[in-house]
Amino acid sequence: MSERIGFVGLGIMGAGMASNLIEKGHDVVVWNRTASRMEPLVAAGAVAATSPAEVGRLCPIVMICVSDTPDVDAVLHSDDGLLGGVSVGSLVIDHSTISPGATVGFAEEVAGLGGSWIDAPVSGGSEGAAKGTLSIMVGGSEAAVERARPYMEAFGTTITHVGPVGSGQQVKIVNQILVVGSQLAVSEALLFAQASGLDLEATLDAVKGGAAGSWMLANRGPQMIERDWRPGFTIDLQQKDLRLALEAADSVGSPIPGTALVFQMYRALQNEGLGGEGNHALVKALEKMSGIEVGSP
Amino acid sequence: MSERIGFVGLGIMGAGMASNLIEKGHDVVVWNRTASRMEPLVAAGAVAATSPAEVGRLCPIVMICVSDTPDVDAVLHSDDGLLGGVSVGSLVIDHSTISPGATVGFAEEVAGLGGSWIDAPVSGGSEGAAKGTLSIMVGGSEAAVERARPYMEAFGTTITHVGPVGSGQQVKIVNQILVVGSQLAVSEALLFAQASGLDLEATLDAVKGGAAGSWMLANRGPQMIERDWRPGFTIDLQQKDLRLALEAADSVGSPIPGTALVFQMYRALQNEGLGGEGNHALVKALEKMSGIEVGSP
Secondary structure, eight states, X not given: OOOOEEEEOOSHHXXXXXXXXXXXXXXXXXXXXXXGGGHHHHHTTOEEOSSHHHHHHHOSEEEEOOSSHHHHHHHHHSTTOGGGGOOTTOEEEEOSOOOHHHHHXXXXXXXHTTOEEEEOOEESHHHHHHHTOEEEEEESOHHHXXXXXXXXXXXXXEEEEEEXXXXXXXXXXXXXXXXXXXXXXXXXXHHHHHHTTOOHHHHHHHHTTSTTOBHHHHHHHHHHHTTOOOOSSBHHHHHHHHHHHHHHHHHHTOOOHHHHHHXXXXXXXXXXXXXXXXXXXXXXXXXXXXXXXXXXX | OOOOEEEEOOSHHHHHHHHHHHHTTOOEEEEOSSGGGGXXXXXXXXXXXXXXXXXXXXXXXXXXXXXXXXXHHHHHHSTTOGGGGOOTTOEEEEOSOOOHHHHHXXXXXXXXXXXXXXXXXXXXXXXXXXXXXEEEEEESOHHHHHHHHHHHTTTEEEEEEEESTTHHHHHHHHHHHHHHHHHHHHHHHHHHHHHTTOOHHHHHHHHTTSXXXXXXXXXXXXXXXXXXXOOSSBHHHHHHHHHHHHHHHHHHTOOOHHHHHHHHHHHHHHHTTOTTSBGGGXXXXXXXXXXXXXXXO
16 A cells, blocks of 8 residues: 655755655655745646645655754744644654754654654765665664655665664764765875876776775776766765764764864865865865875866 | 796795795795795795895796885895895896885896896785785886786786886885775774664665775674674784885875874774784774774674
8 A cells, every 4th residue: 555755855865756756656745945846846746735744744654855953853843844744653754864863852752743753864865866776774663664665665775774763864974984984095095196106097996906995986086086076975965964973973972083084174175165076075185285186187 | 938936035925925826837946034934835846045145046036025124125135135146137026015215226226236126015915815816016117017927927816017116015005095094984983883872784784885885894894893803914014004104105295194093093002912903903992992892702
């Protein structure tokens, strides 16, 4: 039995995910703060709601995909917010990447109204959202996750239930710690190679298949050599996630010195107006320190 | 036409490499400072020389595989050192991981005697040496590298000529910067996951296939969760290579702040007597800071 799906937040990620739901034949109700972003979805067959509360009243399952903790807070608590439409049996699926601690609080509020919550942050970028090939890290009860799974399969190819509510957000932070640590290593390695006068492509070929190998080296290394800073994921979004990582790591007492270093380096790049470039532009922080530039345009 | 091959340095790496040369049918002369280490090779068909100079006189091609720059220096310059046996047409292949700057100096000395030098540090560990599956990063002239290639194929599956003399050592440093950067990221990520109460195996499964993925995460992550600190590569050897990396990066003016951080962390672990553990024991530095321990025995 297919349930009607609400979708709140039609940014570059949410629009792709909602489109995939519609394409797979689901009955979808959408809402977005900027109303014009609903138009292409309505043209594709979705119904436009007038508020998050209305989405909640119309749909037993509501997906949220917004930017940060305060945005989810606003979706839930503003006038005509989603909590006004949640009732017994409602399931809220939050695909945003937000604070694990705040997530637990939101889930408790929804549970108080008889509903349930799963946190299901995604990775794979706008391309993954459009193609329906996202990885989804899911926290919540077994029953809620199994109820949500067939709908998440509309846009996700790897859906991993990692534990109770909040653990999806924690695993997303684990993911981001790994991503920026790899990015720092690739940045240092390529700048050293450049400074040493090495052929960067031959260098990549020599090291990428062994213990030095990573997704970041294989995928962003060649892009860095070409000085192509178009974002798969912007510095501004990366920095938002690192702020969540630093807060969460602080709260559990876990030192993340490399991640903290990368945060400071991205902060310097944001100050230079580079927040819209891809996260692989991290190397520019080292370039500015050294006066050396990787690759050639 | 097959040339006679000398092999100087029969440590855990060199013994495996020399064995593979003998197995592939090459005519091999060996020398090692501790004579008893020559015995298994002689039993397999090698001839034992009495000094590096004699190896040079007997063999047109001489491979060296020792630990560090001073060891190569001793092989070349001690009484009855290899330079005493080098003559016009000699080819010296240095498989040690040593200073790129010192390498250029050694190559010039050999060139002054009419010989040539290639630097060919390896990665893949003792297992790769024994199985003949090493990756070899090679610096030197095209002619010298092509002359050496059929012999290196006895123990190497990926042989990449990256540039002139010294560039093999530089690329090995690039490799080590990437290795320890990945190791730092994996250490921070797993300790945060542990501190957050996550299931570590489910967490690994959720993140390893995407942008967070690396050889280190896939191969050392599970070992760290099991607190198996047996070395693929020891902290002491890693630290020797990081000292080379810090010196080389300083000499070319390239900042490597993450690598420098890892060096300090490994230094603390060496002070605790952990230098013989695997380089993935890096996480223990974070554990000591936090009182949190990854995984369970």
